[in-house]
Amino acid sequence: MKKVMVGNHAVSWGVKLARAEVIAAYPITPQTQIVEELAEMTADGRLAARFIKVESEHSAMAACIGAAATGVRAFTATSSQGLLLMHELLHWAGLGRLPIVMADINRAVAPGWSIWTDQNDTLAQRDTGWVQLYCETNQEVLDTTVQGFKLAETVDLPVMIVLDAFFLSHTSEPVDVPDQAEVDAFLPRREARLKLDVHDPHAFGALTTPAVYMELRLRQQEAFDRAREAFAAVDREWAERFGRGYGALESYRTEDAEIVLVTSGTITSTTRHVVNERRARGERIGLVKVKMFRPFPTGPLRDALSHVPAVAVLDRNISPGHGGIFAEEIRAALYDLPPGRRPRIDGYVVGLGGRDVTPAVIEDCLERTRRSQAEAAAAAANGGAEREIAREDIWVGVKP
Protein backbone atom coordinates (compact mmCIF):
# COMPACT_ATOMS: atom_id res chain seq x y z
CA MET A 1 0.00 0.00 0.00
CA LYS A 2 1.48 3.34 -1.07
CA LYS A 3 0.68 6.44 0.97
CA VAL A 4 1.88 10.02 0.73
CA MET A 5 3.45 10.77 4.11
CA VAL A 6 6.04 12.93 5.86
CA GLY A 7 9.38 11.43 6.92
CA ASN A 8 8.36 11.62 10.57
CA HIS A 9 5.35 9.41 9.92
CA ALA A 10 7.53 7.03 7.89
CA VAL A 11 9.44 6.48 11.15
CA SER A 12 6.19 5.94 13.07
CA TRP A 13 4.97 3.39 10.51
CA GLY A 14 8.32 1.60 10.65
CA VAL A 15 8.08 1.36 14.44
CA LYS A 16 4.50 0.12 14.22
CA LEU A 17 5.41 -2.54 11.66
CA ALA A 18 8.35 -3.61 13.87
CA ARG A 19 5.89 -4.04 16.77
CA ALA A 20 7.92 -2.01 19.26
CA GLU A 21 6.74 -2.89 22.75
CA VAL A 22 7.94 0.12 24.73
CA ILE A 23 8.10 3.70 23.45
CA ALA A 24 9.44 6.44 25.69
CA ALA A 25 10.02 9.89 24.26
CA TYR A 26 10.02 13.60 24.91
CA PRO A 27 8.83 15.96 22.15
CA ILE A 28 11.19 18.33 20.33
CA THR A 29 10.89 20.12 16.98
CA PRO A 30 11.17 18.68 14.34
CA GLN A 31 10.72 15.17 15.82
CA THR A 32 7.35 15.69 17.54
CA GLN A 33 5.15 14.19 14.79
CA ILE A 34 6.90 10.81 15.15
CA VAL A 35 5.85 10.48 18.75
CA GLU A 36 2.40 12.05 18.27
CA GLU A 37 1.59 9.43 15.64
CA LEU A 38 2.95 6.60 17.80
CA ALA A 39 0.96 7.87 20.79
CA GLU A 40 -2.17 7.76 18.65
CA MET A 41 -1.37 4.29 17.29
CA THR A 42 -0.83 3.08 20.84
CA ALA A 43 -3.97 4.77 22.18
CA ASP A 44 -6.29 3.39 19.50
CA GLY A 45 -4.85 -0.11 19.75
CA ARG A 46 -3.17 -0.33 16.34
CA LEU A 47 0.14 -0.81 18.17
CA ALA A 48 0.28 -2.98 21.29
CA ALA A 49 2.97 -0.99 23.07
CA ARG A 50 3.48 0.67 26.41
CA PHE A 51 3.85 4.41 25.81
CA ILE A 52 5.84 6.08 28.59
CA LYS A 53 5.63 9.86 28.95
CA VAL A 54 8.84 11.22 30.44
CA GLU A 55 10.10 14.62 31.58
CA SER A 56 13.31 14.72 29.52
CA GLU A 57 15.27 12.95 26.80
CA HIS A 58 17.65 11.70 29.49
CA SER A 59 14.71 9.90 31.09
CA ALA A 60 13.42 8.70 27.72
CA MET A 61 16.67 6.85 27.07
CA ALA A 62 16.76 5.61 30.68
CA ALA A 63 13.29 4.11 30.20
CA CYS A 64 14.35 2.47 26.93
CA ILE A 65 17.44 1.04 28.61
CA GLY A 66 15.34 -0.49 31.39
CA ALA A 67 12.81 -1.85 28.91
CA ALA A 68 15.41 -3.29 26.55
CA ALA A 69 17.18 -4.95 29.49
CA THR A 70 14.01 -6.91 30.24
CA GLY A 71 14.10 -8.33 26.72
CA VAL A 72 11.47 -6.24 24.94
CA ARG A 73 11.73 -4.10 21.82
CA ALA A 74 12.22 -0.43 22.75
CA PHE A 75 12.12 2.75 20.67
CA THR A 76 12.63 6.47 21.13
CA ALA A 77 13.10 9.50 18.91
CA THR A 78 14.74 12.85 19.44
CA SER A 79 16.71 15.64 17.82
CA SER A 80 19.57 18.05 18.44
CA GLN A 81 19.57 19.39 22.04
CA GLY A 82 17.50 16.38 23.10
CA LEU A 83 20.12 13.99 21.73
CA LEU A 84 22.86 15.97 23.44
CA LEU A 85 21.02 15.68 26.76
CA MET A 86 20.94 11.89 26.28
CA HIS A 87 24.67 11.65 25.80
CA GLU A 88 25.54 9.92 29.09
CA LEU A 89 22.85 7.29 28.56
CA LEU A 90 23.80 6.70 24.94
CA HIS A 91 27.05 5.22 26.27
CA TRP A 92 25.05 3.19 28.76
CA ALA A 93 22.91 1.70 25.98
CA GLY A 94 25.94 1.21 23.74
CA LEU A 95 28.29 -0.55 26.12
CA GLY A 96 25.29 -2.22 27.76
CA ARG A 97 24.79 -3.83 24.33
CA LEU A 98 21.06 -3.04 24.36
CA PRO A 99 19.37 -3.27 20.94
CA ILE A 100 17.36 -0.04 21.24
CA VAL A 101 16.36 1.73 18.04
CA MET A 102 16.21 5.52 18.03
CA ALA A 103 15.33 7.96 15.27
CA ASP A 104 17.17 11.25 15.33
CA ILE A 105 16.12 14.16 13.18
CA ASN A 106 19.35 15.93 12.24
CA ARG A 107 18.97 19.46 13.59
CA ALA A 108 21.73 22.03 14.14
CA VAL A 109 22.79 22.70 17.73
CA ALA A 110 22.53 26.00 19.59
CA PRO A 111 23.54 28.76 20.03
CA GLY A 112 22.17 30.52 17.96
CA TRP A 113 18.96 28.68 18.40
CA SER A 114 18.20 26.64 15.27
CA ILE A 115 15.56 24.12 14.29
CA TRP A 116 17.07 23.51 10.84
CA THR A 117 19.13 20.62 9.63
CA ASP A 118 22.76 19.66 9.95
CA GLN A 119 24.54 16.56 11.20
CA ASN A 120 26.48 17.88 14.20
CA ASP A 121 24.03 16.45 16.74
CA THR A 122 24.45 12.82 15.63
CA LEU A 123 28.12 13.05 14.70
CA ALA A 124 28.83 14.34 18.23
CA GLN A 125 27.57 10.89 19.37
CA ARG A 126 29.99 9.05 17.10
CA ASP A 127 31.84 7.29 19.91
CA THR A 128 28.87 6.30 22.08
CA GLY A 129 28.65 2.79 20.63
CA TRP A 130 25.60 3.22 18.40
CA VAL A 131 25.25 2.06 14.82
CA GLN A 132 24.40 5.12 12.68
CA LEU A 133 22.38 4.85 9.45
CA TYR A 134 21.66 8.02 7.43
CA CYS A 135 18.62 8.17 5.13
CA GLU A 136 17.89 9.90 1.83
CA THR A 137 14.14 9.34 1.23
CA ASN A 138 11.03 8.72 3.31
CA GLN A 139 10.86 5.20 1.87
CA GLU A 140 14.40 4.58 3.06
CA VAL A 141 13.41 5.96 6.48
CA LEU A 142 10.57 3.45 6.89
CA ASP A 143 12.62 0.53 5.55
CA THR A 144 15.69 1.38 7.64
CA THR A 145 13.62 1.71 10.80
CA VAL A 146 12.38 -1.89 10.48
CA GLN A 147 15.79 -3.13 9.33
CA GLY A 148 17.32 -1.31 12.32
CA PHE A 149 15.52 -3.53 14.84
CA LYS A 150 16.68 -6.69 13.10
CA LEU A 151 20.27 -5.44 12.88
CA ALA A 152 20.24 -4.27 16.51
CA GLU A 153 18.94 -7.61 17.78
CA THR A 154 21.34 -9.61 15.59
CA VAL A 155 24.51 -7.99 16.97
CA ASP A 156 23.22 -6.62 20.31
CA LEU A 157 23.97 -3.01 19.49
CA PRO A 158 21.71 0.06 19.59
CA VAL A 159 20.89 1.59 16.20
CA MET A 160 20.31 5.24 15.34
CA ILE A 161 18.16 6.02 12.27
CA VAL A 162 19.11 9.50 11.05
CA LEU A 163 17.07 11.82 8.83
CA ASP A 164 17.37 15.48 7.86
CA ALA A 165 15.15 18.05 9.57
CA PHE A 166 12.38 19.31 7.25
CA PHE A 167 13.95 18.01 4.01
CA LEU A 168 12.66 14.60 5.17
CA SER A 169 10.92 15.06 8.53
CA HIS A 170 8.28 17.48 7.20
CA THR A 171 8.34 16.57 3.49
CA SER A 172 5.46 14.46 2.12
CA GLU A 173 6.19 11.92 -0.59
CA PRO A 174 4.93 8.48 -1.62
CA VAL A 175 5.96 5.64 0.69
CA ASP A 176 5.17 1.98 0.19
CA VAL A 177 4.00 0.54 3.50
CA PRO A 178 4.67 -3.23 3.57
CA ASP A 179 2.12 -5.73 4.84
CA GLN A 180 2.29 -6.43 8.56
CA ALA A 181 2.37 -10.20 7.98
CA GLU A 182 5.35 -9.91 5.65
CA VAL A 183 7.20 -7.72 8.13
CA ASP A 184 6.38 -10.22 10.90
CA ALA A 185 8.03 -12.94 8.82
CA PHE A 186 11.11 -10.72 8.39
CA LEU A 187 11.25 -9.60 12.01
CA PRO A 188 9.96 -12.13 14.56
CA ARG A 189 9.58 -11.30 18.26
CA ARG A 190 12.81 -10.38 20.00
CA GLU A 191 14.57 -13.28 21.71
CA ALA A 192 17.02 -11.73 24.19
CA ARG A 193 20.02 -13.90 25.05
CA LEU A 194 20.31 -12.27 28.47
CA LYS A 195 17.63 -10.29 30.23
CA LEU A 196 16.43 -8.99 33.57
CA ASP A 197 14.18 -11.74 34.86
CA VAL A 198 13.01 -12.18 38.46
CA HIS A 199 13.01 -15.97 37.98
CA ASP A 200 16.58 -16.02 36.67
CA PRO A 201 18.38 -13.09 38.31
CA HIS A 202 21.34 -11.33 36.67
CA ALA A 203 23.02 -8.00 37.42
CA PHE A 204 24.03 -5.75 34.51
CA GLY A 205 26.55 -2.91 34.51
CA ALA A 206 28.14 -3.74 37.84
CA LEU A 207 31.59 -2.58 38.94
CA THR A 208 33.96 -3.61 36.16
CA THR A 209 37.58 -3.78 37.25
CA PRO A 210 40.66 -3.28 35.06
CA ALA A 211 40.83 -7.09 34.91
CA VAL A 212 37.78 -7.28 32.60
CA TYR A 213 36.82 -3.81 31.29
CA MET A 214 39.07 -3.98 28.27
CA GLU A 215 37.56 -7.29 27.18
CA LEU A 216 34.11 -5.70 27.47
CA ARG A 217 35.30 -3.03 25.02
CA LEU A 218 36.85 -5.62 22.72
CA ARG A 219 33.54 -7.55 22.57
CA GLN A 220 31.83 -4.29 21.61
CA GLN A 221 34.39 -3.63 18.88
CA GLU A 222 33.92 -7.18 17.58
CA ALA A 223 30.16 -6.64 17.51
CA PHE A 224 30.67 -3.53 15.37
CA ASP A 225 32.87 -5.56 13.03
CA ARG A 226 30.07 -8.15 12.73
CA ALA A 227 27.52 -5.35 12.21
CA ARG A 228 28.94 -4.66 8.73
CA GLU A 229 28.11 -8.15 7.46
CA ALA A 230 24.97 -8.33 9.59
CA PHE A 231 23.62 -5.16 7.96
CA ALA A 232 24.47 -6.51 4.51
CA ALA A 233 22.51 -9.69 5.31
CA VAL A 234 19.53 -7.79 6.76
CA ASP A 235 19.48 -5.46 3.75
CA ARG A 236 19.74 -8.41 1.34
CA GLU A 237 16.84 -10.20 2.99
CA TRP A 238 14.78 -6.99 2.93
CA ALA A 239 15.51 -6.60 -0.79
CA GLU A 240 14.45 -10.21 -1.45
CA ARG A 241 11.19 -9.75 0.43
CA PHE A 242 10.29 -6.16 -0.48
CA GLY A 243 12.31 -5.33 -3.60
CA ARG A 244 14.30 -2.49 -2.08
CA GLY A 245 17.87 -2.51 -0.77
CA TYR A 246 20.27 0.27 0.10
CA GLY A 247 23.71 -1.01 1.07
CA ALA A 248 26.06 0.58 3.60
CA LEU A 249 27.35 2.50 0.60
CA GLU A 250 25.88 3.13 -2.84
CA SER A 251 27.90 3.85 -5.97
CA TYR A 252 25.83 5.81 -8.49
CA ARG A 253 27.10 6.20 -12.06
CA THR A 254 30.73 5.95 -10.94
CA GLU A 255 31.82 3.87 -13.96
CA ASP A 256 34.86 5.63 -15.55
CA ALA A 257 34.25 8.64 -13.31
CA GLU A 258 36.98 11.28 -13.15
CA ILE A 259 35.37 12.97 -10.17
CA VAL A 260 33.16 11.30 -7.58
CA LEU A 261 31.04 13.35 -5.18
CA VAL A 262 30.52 11.76 -1.75
CA THR A 263 27.36 12.66 0.16
CA SER A 264 25.02 11.53 2.93
CA GLY A 265 21.41 12.39 3.76
CA THR A 266 19.17 14.41 1.43
CA ILE A 267 22.04 16.23 -0.28
CA THR A 268 22.43 12.88 -2.05
CA SER A 269 19.19 13.26 -4.06
CA THR A 270 20.03 16.72 -5.35
CA THR A 271 23.53 15.45 -6.19
CA ARG A 272 21.98 12.61 -8.24
CA HIS A 273 20.20 15.33 -10.23
CA VAL A 274 23.51 17.14 -10.84
CA VAL A 275 25.26 13.88 -11.80
CA ASN A 276 22.47 13.00 -14.27
CA GLU A 277 22.74 16.42 -15.92
CA ARG A 278 26.54 16.19 -16.17
CA ARG A 279 26.43 12.64 -17.53
CA ALA A 280 23.89 13.78 -20.16
CA ARG A 281 26.55 16.28 -21.28
CA GLY A 282 29.12 13.50 -21.48
CA GLU A 283 31.01 14.45 -18.31
CA ARG A 284 32.44 11.59 -16.28
CA ILE A 285 30.95 12.46 -12.88
CA GLY A 286 29.69 9.96 -10.29
CA LEU A 287 28.34 9.80 -6.76
CA VAL A 288 28.96 7.67 -3.70
CA LYS A 289 26.31 7.83 -0.98
CA VAL A 290 27.38 6.90 2.53
CA LYS A 291 24.45 5.42 4.46
CA MET A 292 26.32 3.69 7.29
CA PHE A 293 28.60 5.90 9.36
CA ARG A 294 29.16 3.50 12.30
CA PRO A 295 30.55 0.95 11.78
CA PHE A 296 32.45 2.91 9.16
CA PRO A 297 32.24 1.17 5.75
CA THR A 298 36.00 1.28 5.23
CA GLY A 299 36.24 -1.70 2.85
CA PRO A 300 33.39 -0.68 0.53
CA LEU A 301 34.72 2.90 0.46
CA ARG A 302 38.19 1.71 -0.57
CA ASP A 303 36.63 -0.46 -3.27
CA ALA A 304 34.40 2.36 -4.51
CA LEU A 305 36.97 5.15 -4.55
CA SER A 306 40.39 3.57 -5.13
CA HIS A 307 40.12 3.82 -8.93
CA VAL A 308 38.89 7.42 -8.94
CA PRO A 309 41.32 10.30 -9.64
CA ALA A 310 39.50 12.93 -7.55
CA VAL A 311 36.88 12.83 -4.82
CA ALA A 312 34.79 15.72 -3.48
CA VAL A 313 33.22 15.07 -0.07
CA LEU A 314 30.22 17.25 0.87
CA ASP A 315 29.88 17.58 4.64
CA ARG A 316 26.78 19.04 6.28
CA ASN A 317 28.70 19.18 9.57
CA ILE A 318 31.86 20.61 11.04
CA SER A 319 34.38 19.42 13.61
CA PRO A 320 35.67 22.82 14.75
CA GLY A 321 39.44 22.95 14.60
CA HIS A 322 39.59 20.08 12.12
CA GLY A 323 37.10 19.96 9.24
CA GLY A 324 34.17 18.15 7.68
CA ILE A 325 33.77 14.86 9.52
CA PHE A 326 32.99 12.52 6.61
CA ALA A 327 35.93 13.97 4.65
CA GLU A 328 38.30 13.42 7.57
CA GLU A 329 37.15 9.84 8.08
CA ILE A 330 37.32 9.03 4.37
CA ARG A 331 40.85 10.45 4.13
CA ALA A 332 41.87 8.23 7.05
CA ALA A 333 40.22 5.16 5.48
CA LEU A 334 42.01 5.66 2.16
CA TYR A 335 45.38 6.94 3.40
CA ASP A 336 47.25 3.64 3.18
CA LEU A 337 46.14 2.78 -0.35
CA PRO A 338 49.13 2.62 -2.71
CA PRO A 339 49.89 6.13 -4.03
CA GLY A 340 48.75 5.26 -7.58
CA ARG A 341 45.32 4.17 -6.35
CA ARG A 342 44.81 6.89 -3.76
CA PRO A 343 42.41 9.62 -4.92
CA ARG A 344 42.87 13.31 -4.23
CA ILE A 345 40.19 14.19 -1.67
CA ASP A 346 38.69 17.66 -1.47
CA GLY A 347 36.38 18.42 1.45
CA TYR A 348 33.53 20.92 1.28
CA VAL A 349 31.50 22.19 4.21
CA VAL A 350 27.96 23.03 3.06
CA GLY A 351 24.42 23.48 4.31
CA LEU A 352 25.08 24.10 8.02
CA GLY A 353 22.07 25.15 10.12
CA GLY A 354 19.67 24.28 7.28
CA ARG A 355 21.35 26.46 4.62
CA ASP A 356 19.87 25.25 1.33
CA VAL A 357 22.14 22.98 -0.73
CA THR A 358 20.99 23.67 -4.29
CA PRO A 359 22.34 22.21 -7.54
CA ALA A 360 24.36 25.45 -7.85
CA VAL A 361 26.14 24.78 -4.53
CA ILE A 362 26.97 21.22 -5.58
CA GLU A 363 28.20 22.41 -8.98
CA ASP A 364 30.41 24.97 -7.23
CA CYS A 365 32.07 22.14 -5.26
CA LEU A 366 32.42 20.08 -8.43
CA GLU A 367 34.08 22.91 -10.39
CA ARG A 368 36.50 23.64 -7.55
CA THR A 369 37.58 20.01 -7.51
CA ARG A 370 37.88 20.01 -11.29
CA ARG A 371 40.23 23.04 -11.10
CA SER A 372 42.31 21.64 -8.23
CA GLN A 373 42.57 18.32 -10.06
CA ALA A 374 43.77 20.07 -13.22
CA GLU A 375 46.39 21.95 -11.18
CA ALA A 376 47.57 18.75 -9.53
CA ALA A 377 47.80 17.00 -12.90
CA ALA A 378 49.79 19.91 -14.35
CA ALA A 379 52.16 19.85 -11.36
CA ALA A 380 52.64 16.09 -11.73
CA ALA A 381 53.37 16.48 -15.48
CA ASN A 382 56.07 19.02 -14.58
CA GLY A 383 57.70 16.50 -12.26
CA GLY A 384 56.14 18.08 -9.18
CA ALA A 385 56.01 16.55 -5.74
CA GLU A 386 53.75 13.62 -4.85
CA ARG A 387 50.13 14.64 -5.01
CA GLU A 388 48.91 16.37 -1.94
CA ILE A 389 46.24 14.49 0.01
CA ALA A 390 45.14 16.39 3.08
CA ARG A 391 43.90 19.90 2.40
CA GLU A 392 41.87 22.40 4.31
CA ASP A 393 38.14 21.96 3.71
CA ILE A 394 36.46 24.74 1.74
CA TRP A 395 33.21 26.34 2.90
CA VAL A 396 30.79 26.72 -0.01
CA GLY A 397 27.64 28.83 -0.01
CA VAL A 398 28.72 31.18 2.81
CA LYS A 399 28.77 34.97 2.93
CA PRO A 400 32.30 36.41 3.13
Add this chain to the structure above:
Amino acid sequence: MREMRIHGRGGQGAVIASKLLASAFFLEGKDVQSFPAFGVERRGAPVTAFLRVSDGPILLRCEILAPDDLIVLDPTLVQAVDVTAGLKPRGSILLNSDQPPEHYARLVRRFRVATVDASAIAAAHGLGSKTQPIVNTAILGAFAAFSNLVSLESVCAAITEDVPTRAEENVAAAREAAGSVRICAAAELHA
Protein backbone atom coordinates in the same frame (compact mmCIF):
# COMPACT_ATOMS: atom_id res chain seq x y z
CA MET B 1 8.59 18.75 -13.43
CA ARG B 2 6.16 21.38 -12.20
CA GLU B 3 6.76 23.44 -9.04
CA MET B 4 4.02 25.18 -7.07
CA ARG B 5 3.83 27.51 -4.08
CA ILE B 6 0.87 28.07 -1.78
CA HIS B 7 0.54 31.26 0.27
CA GLY B 8 -1.76 31.50 3.24
CA ARG B 9 -1.97 32.64 6.81
CA GLY B 10 -1.38 30.37 9.79
CA GLY B 11 -4.67 28.53 10.45
CA GLN B 12 -6.04 28.66 6.88
CA GLY B 13 -4.69 25.25 5.96
CA ALA B 14 -1.96 26.08 3.42
CA VAL B 15 0.26 23.19 4.54
CA ILE B 16 -2.64 20.71 4.45
CA ALA B 17 -3.56 22.09 1.01
CA SER B 18 -0.08 21.24 -0.27
CA LYS B 19 -0.40 17.70 1.12
CA LEU B 20 -3.89 17.18 -0.32
CA LEU B 21 -2.79 18.42 -3.71
CA ALA B 22 0.22 16.09 -3.53
CA SER B 23 -2.12 13.18 -2.78
CA ALA B 24 -4.39 14.17 -5.69
CA PHE B 25 -1.49 14.19 -8.16
CA PHE B 26 -0.19 10.94 -6.63
CA LEU B 27 -3.58 9.31 -7.32
CA GLU B 28 -3.00 10.16 -10.98
CA GLY B 29 0.32 8.31 -10.99
CA LYS B 30 2.67 11.26 -10.56
CA ASP B 31 5.65 11.41 -8.24
CA VAL B 32 5.08 14.17 -5.68
CA GLN B 33 6.93 16.04 -2.98
CA SER B 34 5.28 18.63 -0.73
CA PHE B 35 6.67 20.55 2.19
CA PRO B 36 6.00 23.63 4.29
CA ALA B 37 8.36 26.59 4.45
CA PHE B 38 10.81 25.43 7.06
CA GLY B 39 10.21 27.65 10.02
CA VAL B 40 8.05 28.50 12.97
CA GLU B 41 4.34 28.92 12.28
CA ARG B 42 1.97 31.30 14.07
CA ARG B 43 -1.76 31.73 13.59
CA GLY B 44 -2.45 34.66 11.25
CA ALA B 45 1.15 35.09 10.11
CA PRO B 46 2.05 34.52 6.45
CA VAL B 47 2.69 30.84 5.71
CA THR B 48 4.01 29.20 2.55
CA ALA B 49 3.96 25.59 1.39
CA PHE B 50 5.43 23.97 -1.68
CA LEU B 51 4.76 21.14 -4.10
CA ARG B 52 6.76 19.39 -6.80
CA VAL B 53 4.99 17.14 -9.32
CA SER B 54 6.72 15.04 -11.94
CA ASP B 55 6.13 12.13 -14.30
CA GLY B 56 9.48 10.66 -13.18
CA PRO B 57 11.27 10.43 -9.83
CA ILE B 58 11.82 13.78 -8.08
CA LEU B 59 15.47 14.16 -7.13
CA LEU B 60 15.66 17.81 -6.06
CA ARG B 61 15.62 18.19 -2.28
CA CYS B 62 16.04 21.90 -1.91
CA GLU B 63 13.73 24.87 -1.70
CA ILE B 64 11.50 26.00 -4.60
CA LEU B 65 12.63 29.45 -5.73
CA ALA B 66 11.00 29.74 -9.19
CA PRO B 67 7.53 28.15 -9.11
CA ASP B 68 5.28 27.63 -12.14
CA ASP B 69 2.01 28.07 -10.24
CA LEU B 70 0.82 30.01 -7.19
CA ILE B 71 -2.21 29.48 -4.98
CA VAL B 72 -3.02 32.37 -2.64
CA LEU B 73 -5.46 31.59 0.18
CA ASP B 74 -5.77 35.15 1.49
CA PRO B 75 -6.17 38.17 -0.83
CA THR B 76 -4.59 40.52 1.73
CA LEU B 77 -1.30 38.70 1.23
CA VAL B 78 -0.98 40.30 -2.21
CA GLN B 79 -0.25 43.59 -0.44
CA ALA B 80 1.55 42.09 2.57
CA VAL B 81 4.20 39.90 0.93
CA ASP B 82 5.80 39.66 -2.50
CA VAL B 83 3.67 36.69 -3.53
CA THR B 84 4.95 36.65 -7.10
CA ALA B 85 8.64 36.48 -6.07
CA GLY B 86 10.39 34.09 -8.47
CA LEU B 87 7.16 33.12 -10.27
CA LYS B 88 8.03 32.12 -13.82
CA PRO B 89 6.95 34.46 -16.65
CA ARG B 90 3.31 33.68 -17.58
CA GLY B 91 3.05 31.50 -14.52
CA SER B 92 -0.40 31.01 -13.02
CA ILE B 93 -1.92 32.62 -9.94
CA LEU B 94 -5.12 31.43 -8.29
CA LEU B 95 -6.41 33.90 -5.71
CA ASN B 96 -9.06 33.44 -3.05
CA SER B 97 -10.92 36.71 -3.66
CA ASP B 98 -14.45 38.01 -4.11
CA GLN B 99 -13.14 40.26 -6.89
CA PRO B 100 -12.83 39.32 -10.57
CA PRO B 101 -9.26 38.61 -11.71
CA GLU B 102 -9.12 41.90 -13.66
CA HIS B 103 -9.21 43.65 -10.26
CA TYR B 104 -5.55 42.61 -9.90
CA ALA B 105 -4.40 44.66 -12.88
CA ARG B 106 -0.67 44.44 -12.11
CA LEU B 107 -0.80 40.65 -11.84
CA VAL B 108 -2.97 40.17 -14.93
CA ARG B 109 -0.41 41.98 -17.10
CA ARG B 110 2.33 39.46 -16.35
CA PHE B 111 0.64 36.25 -15.27
CA ARG B 112 -2.36 34.01 -15.88
CA VAL B 113 -4.77 34.94 -13.10
CA ALA B 114 -7.98 33.39 -11.76
CA THR B 115 -10.05 34.14 -8.69
CA VAL B 116 -12.58 32.24 -6.63
CA ASP B 117 -14.49 33.36 -3.54
CA ALA B 118 -13.30 30.40 -1.50
CA SER B 119 -14.02 32.21 1.80
CA ALA B 120 -17.73 32.54 1.00
CA ILE B 121 -17.93 28.96 -0.29
CA ALA B 122 -16.12 27.51 2.74
CA ALA B 123 -18.32 29.54 5.11
CA ALA B 124 -21.46 28.39 3.30
CA HIS B 125 -20.41 24.79 3.85
CA GLY B 126 -19.67 25.42 7.52
CA LEU B 127 -15.92 24.99 7.24
CA GLY B 128 -14.19 26.99 9.96
CA SER B 129 -16.01 30.07 11.20
CA LYS B 130 -17.68 32.94 9.30
CA THR B 131 -14.74 35.22 10.13
CA GLN B 132 -12.04 32.57 9.73
CA PRO B 133 -13.22 30.06 7.14
CA ILE B 134 -10.93 27.15 6.30
CA VAL B 135 -10.56 27.67 2.58
CA ASN B 136 -7.97 25.08 1.57
CA THR B 137 -10.28 22.40 0.15
CA ALA B 138 -12.45 24.89 -1.75
CA ILE B 139 -9.48 26.49 -3.44
CA LEU B 140 -8.11 23.11 -4.49
CA GLY B 141 -11.34 22.42 -6.37
CA ALA B 142 -10.91 25.76 -8.12
CA PHE B 143 -7.28 24.86 -8.87
CA ALA B 144 -8.35 21.66 -10.62
CA ALA B 145 -10.76 23.62 -12.81
CA PHE B 146 -8.31 26.47 -13.53
CA SER B 147 -5.08 24.55 -14.06
CA ASN B 148 -6.22 21.42 -15.90
CA LEU B 149 -3.19 19.76 -14.30
CA VAL B 150 -5.19 17.53 -11.99
CA SER B 151 -8.80 16.38 -12.14
CA LEU B 152 -11.49 17.54 -9.73
CA GLU B 153 -12.24 13.86 -9.07
CA SER B 154 -8.68 13.26 -7.88
CA VAL B 155 -8.84 16.32 -5.63
CA CYS B 156 -12.14 15.08 -4.15
CA ALA B 157 -10.72 11.57 -3.68
CA ALA B 158 -7.67 12.99 -1.87
CA ILE B 159 -9.96 15.03 0.40
CA THR B 160 -12.12 11.98 1.14
CA GLU B 161 -9.06 9.91 1.96
CA ASP B 162 -6.99 12.40 3.95
CA VAL B 163 -9.36 14.88 5.65
CA PRO B 164 -10.24 13.34 9.01
CA THR B 165 -13.42 15.33 9.76
CA ARG B 166 -16.27 16.67 7.62
CA ALA B 167 -14.90 15.20 4.43
CA GLU B 168 -18.31 15.50 2.72
CA GLU B 169 -18.61 19.25 3.34
CA ASN B 170 -15.03 19.72 2.15
CA VAL B 171 -15.71 17.79 -1.05
CA ALA B 172 -18.89 19.79 -1.64
CA ALA B 173 -16.92 23.03 -1.19
CA ALA B 174 -14.28 21.87 -3.66
CA ARG B 175 -16.96 21.02 -6.25
CA GLU B 176 -18.75 24.33 -5.82
CA ALA B 177 -15.47 26.28 -6.12
CA ALA B 178 -14.55 24.36 -9.28
CA GLY B 179 -17.79 25.59 -10.82
CA SER B 180 -17.37 29.21 -9.82
CA VAL B 181 -13.72 29.96 -10.60
CA ARG B 182 -13.30 33.13 -12.67
CA ILE B 183 -10.48 33.03 -15.18
CA CYS B 184 -9.06 36.23 -16.64
CA ALA B 185 -9.88 36.41 -20.35
CA ALA B 186 -6.25 37.32 -21.05
CA ALA B 187 -5.25 34.11 -19.30
CA GLU B 188 -7.03 32.11 -21.94
CA LEU B 189 -5.12 33.98 -24.62
CA HIS B 190 -1.84 33.11 -22.90
CA ALA B 191 -2.81 29.50 -22.53
